[in-house]
Amino acid sequence: MSGFRIALAGVFTCLAIYLFATAPEPLVQQTQLANGQCVYPAQDLFDGVNAINDVARSIYTKRIVGEGGKVGLKFGEDWQDPGVEKGPLPALFLRLTAAQLERKPPQLGLYLGSDAPINKSNLFAEKQNISFQEVKSTRNPIFSENATIGQVAMYPDVAGVQPCVSCHNEHPDSPKVDWKLGDVMGATTWTYPDAELSADAYLSTIEAMLTSVSEAYGIYLERAAGFKEPVDIGVNWPESGKLALPSGDIFMVEVRAAAAARLVDAMVAQNRLPAFGAAYAEAQKCAH
Numbered sequence: 001m002s003g004f005r006i007a008l009a010g011v012f013t014c015l016a017i018y019l020f021a022t023a024p025e026p027l028v029q030q031t032q033l034a035n036g037q038c039v040y041p042a043q044d045l046f047d048g049v050n051a052i053n054d055v056a057r058s059i060y061t062k063r064i065v066g067e068g069g070k071v072g073l074k075f076g077e078d079w080q081d082p083g084v085e086k087g088p089l090p091a092l093f094l095r096l097t098a099a100q101l102e103r104k105p106p107q108l109g110l111y112l113g114s115d116a117p118i119n120k121s122n123l124f125a126e127k128q129n130i131s132f133q134e135v136k137s138t139r140n141p142i143f144s145e146n147a148t149i150g151q152v153a154m155y156p157d158v159a160g161v162q163p164c165v166s167c168h169n170e171h172p173d174s175p176k177v178d179w180k181l182g183d184v185m186g187a188t189t190w191t192y193p194d195a196e197l198s199a200d201a202y203l204s205t206i207e208a209m210l211t212s213v214s215e216a217y218g219i220y221l222e223r224a225a226g227f228k229e230p231v232d233i234g235v236n237w238p239e240s241g242k243l244a245l246p247s248g249d250i251f252m253v254e255v256r257a258a259a260a261a262r263l264v265d266a267m268v269a270q271n272r273l274p275a276f277g278a279a280y281a282e283a284q285k286c287a288h
Helices: 003-022 029-036 042-071 090-102 126-138 162-170 201-225 248-268 275-285
Strands: 039-041 109-113 140-144 150-158 185-191 196-198 231-232 242-244
Touching: 029 140, 039 042, 039 150, 042 090, 042 140, 042 150, 042 185, 042 196, 042 201, 042 242, 042 248, 090 109, 090 162, 090 201, 126 140, 126 185, 162 201, 162 248, 196 201, 201 248
Parallel strands: 231 242
Antiparallel strands: 039 196, 109 185, 140 150, 150 185
């Protein structure tokens, strides 16, 4: 059992102690939890994996691409071409993560789109663009169901770090060159075949997403290890002022730590069960 699963199992245990040993009137879903039959709506899964994607891309964009450019690391669309010594741009890092995710059994789909993308393959189709305009206007995710692919969620992709803004504004193929921090640059779309899933399926899919991020970063590290100018791959980040990249383990420690609070929020689903708000507070005491 991974450390992540053990930690979440500890939270579940604390929730169970609170809900089933001290709560005066058990709810229907509390009984399901006690019987090991906790059921999650796909929306909670989408919230969890989107949190992982958000923090992973933010860390990669700011601390790898942004700081890496200052010490001589290069990034571009042609990063996989023979003889090219570059890493993937943030959007391509997401695509690489999505490709790793496609190979795994949870059948979780990930797609990044926009109405003004650099790469035309990321341009939203007409129906997708209608949903995106709502997301861009409200800055809230929207959830829907598709008869063919199942559950669909679209989350705003906000320009949260300067390297992302600068890259799009300076790119020769960018159809928009006046992006600013805080702009909604696009949307992340997730798909999952089922409307509900068990706690085990939830944890397995979360772990699949984390593994996919790790694999995507690992592919970049393998390429960087062969650069003519040696890159120090280990404990240092580019922000140290060295031509360096953190190891996969160190990178993922940062991702897991940054995503942890949002993952727990998604799992305890305070918005769905009134008792979970107090249960979550009790679980936090127990976990510490």
